[in-house]
Amino acid sequence: MVHIRSAKTEDIPMLKGFIFEHGQNEWNYLPREEVLAHLSKIEIHEVQALIAEEAGTCLGFCSFNKELPEKCLRYIPTGKNKNAYLAEVVVHKSHSGKGIGSELVEAAKNVLKMQDIQALYAVRHTDNLGSAGMMRKSGFEVIAEFDDFEIRTSGSRRTSITRVELSNYEDIGVGGKLPISIAGS
Numbered sequence: 001m002v003h004i005r006s007a008k009t010e011d012i013p014m015l016k017g018f019i020f021e022h023g024q025n026e027w028n029y030l031p032r033e034e035v036l037a038h039l040s041k042i043e044i045h046e047v048q049a050l051i052a053e054e055a056g057t058c059l060g061f062c063s064f065n066k067e068l069p070e071k072c073l074r075y076i077p078t079g080k081n082k083n084a085y086l087a088e089v090v091v092h093k094s095h096s097g098k099g100i101g102s103e104l105v106e107a108a109k110n111v112l113k114m115q116d117i118q119a120l121y122a123v124r125h126t127d128n129l130g131s132a133g134m135m136r137k138s139g140f141e142v143i144a145e146f147d148d149f150e151i152r153t154s155g156s157r158r159t160s161i162t163r164v165e166l167s168n169y170e171d172i173g174v175g176g177k178l179p180i181s182i183a184g185s
């Protein structure tokens, strides 16, 4: 049984190792210092993270916060102030393609919806097919796409900005192909 729970301060060192072991690929931009600083903010609750684990072993995690990166800001419609940003989603290399990433994103949507957030934004390399598939399943729509030569070194070197509206999101159960349980956040 895969169990999804909120990350705690004591999980931070494990997450910092996990992201560089399992999250690195030619599409995923992971500037080391920024990523480490981001994960450290779990301790002060500026960043929230959910961990998918089985028998105490981390199979994946996602992290999110309510501060949006510069790149997203211009795409927020006027007057829409209750937004969050899906910063990282990483699944253990031996467990990809089993739906864990999608389940983590669904769980994050549930948590944020309960916190009165109305839209969740994410940024990815346009060619990151795993990420694209996961986001498509989770209801994200691509709202912009542009050349991003500064941070993209492979493939099309383009970035996609995506968004899912949570306002009408009623499903607070996480269904799907995994046997899964969720702890209170």
Ligand SMILES: CC(C)(COP(=O)(O)OP(=O)(O)OC[C@H]1O[C@@H](n2cnc3c(N)ncnc32)[C@H](O)[C@@H]1OP(=O)(O)O)[C@@H](O)C(=O)NCCC(=O)NCCS
Pocket: 022, 023, 024, 025, 027, 028, 088, 089, 090, 091, 092, 095, 096, 097, 098, 099, 100, 101, 102, 103, 123, 124, 125, 128, 129, 130, 131, 132, 133, 134, 135, 137
């Ligand atoms: C991206 C990532 C988190 C997806 O997690 P996952 O658990 O493998 O994703 P899921 O199993 O939920 O897959 C979601 C969908 O994408 C599809 N998909 C996954 N990898 C794919 C690939 N390489 N090419 C095409 N489709 C792919 C799956 O088939 C699935 O759709 P389906 O259920 O309709 O078949 C995982 O691949 C990962 O950790 N990648 C490295 C880090 C990264 O790039 N993170 C994203 C940063 S934006």
